[in-house]
Amino acid sequence: MAETHCPYCALQCAMTLDGAQVTPREFPTNRGGLCQKGWTSGALLTSPVRLTTPLVHGRPASWDTALDFVAGQIERIQREHGRDGMAIFGGGGLTNEKAYALGKFARVALRTSQIDYNGRFCMSSAAAAGNKAFGVDRGLPFPVADLGDADLILLVGANPAETMPPFMQHIKAGLVVVDPRRTATAERATLHLRPAPGTDLALALGILHSAFSEGYAEHDYIECRTQGFQDAWRIAAAWWPERVERVTGVSATDQRAVARMLAEAKNAYILTARGTEQHASGTDTVSAWINLALALGLPGKPGSGYGCLTGQGNGQGGREHGQKADQLPGYRRIDDPAARAHVGKVWGVDPSSLPGPGRSAYELLDALGRPQGPKGLLVFGSNPVVSAPRATHVTERLQALDLLVVADFVPNETTALADVVLPVTQWAEEEGTLTNLEGRVLHRRPALQPPSGVRSDLEVLRELAIRLGTPAKMFPTIAEEVFDELAKASEGGIADYSGITYARLRDGEALHWPVPDRRHPGTPRLFTDRFGHPDGRARFVPVDHKGPAEPPDDDFPLMATTGRVLAHYQSGAQTRRIDELVAAVPESYVEVHPDTAGLAGLADGDMAEIESRRGKVSARVRYVASMRPDTVFLPFHFPGENSANRLTNPALDPTSRMPEFKVCAVRLLHGGME
């Protein structure tokens, strides 16, 4: 029996594992609840498809053979193409220890700048906007349980009833949902605003305009705790609700109603998620929602605030400790000389030997195998063939590599392309920490022995490092040792873990970072006195609406938006292996307004083809009368010709480098044969 947490989303529901048998456990985040994914998560621990032997070019090999081959190829590639000839692609589900070790491995063993991870496709826009506004990016700067006392929660582009169901227990009073679709979450809302895809920023400006002109702005708060309101207002002033209505389709009346509801609530929260963040203007869009929260005086006010609902299991911790192209541990910038000096000292290397910032996730994938791009790639905890935008193109780039190495525990669409597959341990077979959506560091205990033949990611990194001539002691394989080093490396950084120890976590202390020393009780609530900028003030960021990067036109007259379903997680590599979840949602589908489907000659249940400028997919038609007639929806968990990301547009946000997953122009055709 071991107390642990679910391997999937950022809510990190508490559970007890007895062998592979799951029972839910009482915890402040999930309050004893589990969704179907959590309940069935044990199934993968005993799955017959489990990878247990390294594969070299598809053939089983010994670990030594595989690792020797990989190290040899890395040396050859870096000799011929330089340090940046090798790249690493990580994941937001990796533990803090793995994320940290991966970043260190890139900078110290490979000495490449080319490392990024799939979290770039997740909450990077919210992270960038949070840093701009508050000087700190912590998904929720308050405990999840605080939401229970709110009178009103505005959820923007979030569908927790589907993506983190037990979270819904924290929503007890008024709920306003902003989503182009009538989702399971929207069905529970007091008010559902349905903007056209890609117009959220304009909506935020319209609500800010309404709030200000109706006299709801908190002038004392704006005066004392913020900077830059006038510049932000001047843009919002040009977005009066009637103008916003024309762009978004959300009535001026509803915009004013939301402004009033937020202002009249004693405690109110604005929470964003992928729907509003995964845009080429995602950072600005989140800034617009934060501006609204600031104008109403919410952030830092007890019982109110702004937050981002992080998606992946370790989406928060995964972005803090160095697997991001521009970061060092502790949420430090890699181009900050002081940060380099500090981390160089902890690692025992000359700071000048540390590489600078590298390419962001999509740019990295796009550069693979090109003359100036990396020739080799190591993938840990990610399945970019399914989860990256413009998936067909990304697949071609992966195929163009001299060396593709994938460490994973079940075969997936990316391991299928790999030269070398390394079978590694999964959640319940290893120890580690994760940082949940509220910045609380959680300890996962090992619950069962890994099958023979698999090694932990930490062991893989150590073995490769040794073969590449790096001292073995730089890459410990005991998670607690890695954590202690991580804690030192993060000391004094924004995400300061230096006061956290495994002993404190094992004792059940609720430690939200920053925890700057061992007696520090942690920081469940940020911003109560000051924000993270040197002057302690939050910043309004002046942002304007631009609209989708690829608006519909005569050739591609519809907008496609993508998202998740309850039964599956991310690329589906894990959940598509679990019978009960496959039974719940066996195949890809496309939600379409019946009239829109009818015009394409498609009946409910027919196979449709959906085509964008980048590719074509097939999916079964679901008539959904509440869909906007100009929009179709596809879940992105499915591979091959059902992969929604064959359609998506890799137009990138200038700040966060987030691709525009949430809107692209498509056309709908009859799929022909059944």
Place this chain on the structure above:
Amino acid sequence: MIPRQVVVAGYGMAGARLAEEILKRDEERGHIALTILGEEPHISYNRVLLSGVVAGTMKPENVMLHGEEWREKVRLGMSVTGIDRGARKVTLSDGSTIGYDVLVLATGSRAWIPSVDGLRPQAPGVHTFRTLDDCAGIIAAARPGAPVAVLGGGLLGVEAARGLVARGCQVTVVHPVGHLMERQLDEAAGRVLAARLSTLGVEVRINAKVVGYAPGDGLELDDGLVPADMVVVTAGVKPETELATAAGLAVDRGILVDDCLRTSDPRIHAIGDCAQHPGTTAGLVQSAWEQAEVLADLLTGANVAKRYRGTPVVTRLKARDVDLAALGDVHADVHTPGAEVLCLNDPTRGRYTKLVIREDRVAGAIMIGAPDAAATITQLYDSRVPVPSDRLAVLLGRALPTAATPAGSPAELPASAVVCRCNSVTKAQLVTAWRSGATDVRGLASATRATTGCGSCRDAVCGIAEWLSDKT
């Protein structure tokens, strides 16, 4: 490279936007030397929000389009008084001249005052409603309880009347035509609007023949007097075309421009209220801003293929408690050939919706007191998406409920209905579990996992358990 001299005559909403868009595109390149001339002493402000200023929901300092730093970028209090096209020079109001490579006329329009005995712009108690200074004058004169006449029941007049009522004035809208906003509304809609205004305290006189104005008394109609301490004239606007006419440019109602926003002299462009483009109705900020963006693309070379093709007009009233939108052809009726016309007329509750459909697309609509329909139909109009076949839902702006959502009683629920979403548990699974001995919620939960996710289905599961108990 010597920068091109671009002179923008006018710093209203069109000129200000053009200046911004040019600077945005040219900032780093410096290919353009920009001179902006603003007649008013103020930094450019948002005219659309002036009715909010009159209503008191907005302060003048909150409607400025630019920050104070623009005082350095614009020559305020300066206007163009003459154009020498041969020498490519303009004369300014201080007598100086400046040369141009490109001249943009963004001179806007001015309030039109009908010829009525005694009614002159300078007459005591007479106010036009166009500028920030006009607003200041109106606010200063709008004493609570005092009678005010608003002359002209178009969009601006209705907004002004609503704002003045909010300030406690006794307002009468005097309108010479048979119904309010006759350019945008049909007669029935005009009646609903008038009724709505009257419940808010605005009196409406339609078909009013104004014969004179007596300061201190009010407006004299052919059938009596409308008492007024103040008359706000909202009888329409006239494009500022005098400069263009004097310079020999082609002018109709406004200065004629093509899809490149060129006047009959290709060195001179015109945008905004003073311009007349075949694809648009003058006087709307949306068209002015779209024109400014296109012209900035052309003048900076950012996109020389850009063209302005017109802006579909959507009229949206901005007056508290009056929700009104109108667009396209609204005068078709049920007998008009080729048009499908739907209409809902509920004057008692201040509601009126009319939808004109041609070839399955929205051709026109009026929506009063129907905010959701206004939002939905405007989007259908702009996107040219076919109108959904459930026309009634479109007219109401809300999808009508289809199948009964959570059924009233567990008995009516189909066996395949998902009761617990979090764990994909159907009614059939619950029934099976119950028959296998799980006869209470706790038992059903452990047998099926229903209620163990977010817990919101607990009541439904209880209901099913009770129903099954009752059945046996």
